[in-house]
Amino acid sequence: MKLNEPSSSESYVDDTEVIYNRNSSIGDSSETPEEEMDDSRETTQEEIDDSSETTEEEPNGLGSTFVLMFDGRYGLYDALDAYKPNEVTSAGILTHWIDSILTYCVDDSVDEEIKLPKILFAATHGDSFTQNELDDRKAMFIEELTKIFSSNDLHEHIIYNTLFFFDARNKDDPEIQQLTKHLVDIAFEQPSWGQQMPVAWVPLELQISKMKAARMNFVTKSQLQGFNVQNGDFILTDPQFEDFLKAQHSLGKLLYFGNTV
Numbered sequence: 001m002k003l004n005e006p007s008s009s010e011s012y013v014d015d016t017e018v019i020y021n022r023n024s025s026i027g028d029s030s031e032t033p034e035e036e037m038d039d040s041r042e043t044t045q046e047e048i049d050d051s052s053e054t055t056e057e058e059p060n061g062l063g064s065t066f067v068l069m070f071d072g073r074y075g076l077y078d079a080l081d082a083y084k085p086n087e088v089t090s091a092g093i094l095t096h097w098i099d100s101i102l103t104y105c106v107d108d109s110v111d112e113e114i115k116l117p118k119i120l121f122a123a124t125h126g127d128s129f130t131q132n133e134l135d136d137r138k139a140m141f142i143e144e145l146t147k148i149f150s151s152n153d154l155h156e157h158i159i160y161n162t163l164f165f166f167d168a169r170n171k172d173d174p175e176i177q178q179l180t181k182h183l184v185d186i187a188f189e190q191p192s193w194g195q196q197m198p199v200a201w202v203p204l205e206l207q208i209s210k211m212k213a214a215r216m217n218f219v220t221k222s223q224l225q226g227f228n229v230q231n232g233d234f235i236l237t238d239p240q241f242e243d244f245l246k247a248q249h250s251l252g253k254l255l256y257f258g259n260t261v
Helices: 033-041 044-049 090-104 131-149 174-189 199-213 221-228 238-250
Strands: 018-020 065-071 118-124 158-165 218-220
Touching (some): 065 090, 065 174, 090 131, 118 174, 131 158, 158 174, 199 238, 221 238
Parallel strands (some): 065 118, 118 158
Antiparallel strands (some): 018 218
């Protein structure tokens, strides 16, 4: 399992399941995973005691939102310089990521009327164009994205009729502000918004947060289970532990795909 940036090319080869941290960058640590977990364990009980979470209700309908970005200086079918001499295009990369997301991240337990996860698109290097050119390219990209993905069997997960074209040099870029608003709107629609979580999850959630802060990007399932059994009254049973991992995956806090082959 991996603790939450699919963009990393680094891999972890082992005969056990590994949790990956999507939110942390890959970094070296002077401590072993066991030492890092020991460090994070020291204050966990104190934080649990201060926690206001008291419910034991099980969560349901969990989902995620993905923003797929591409270089707006190239057409979707132009060969990207970074990959030459191979003929790699933005259309090919986007298709690959969408196929992966819809294969591994669609939650069949979610209400049929709520299509999660949601996938949005954003183009970079908006500062390379005048406003008129930017408007024309945005319309072109939306038309091409619609042609590519509107026929997908799971097209309701893909927001292909909207594109955000960023000027990363402008901290007040209205496109970034519009994306932020859009993400918030989607979050409010998710059935997990405001959902009360089991109080027994608090120790592991705190421990995972501390591992992320310590840049611990990988942890085996057995290591995290070892962490779990030391949580006193908050120990999760095997089925509860599995539900916890799947829920954290659905919420985008870690990558976990169950048993591997």
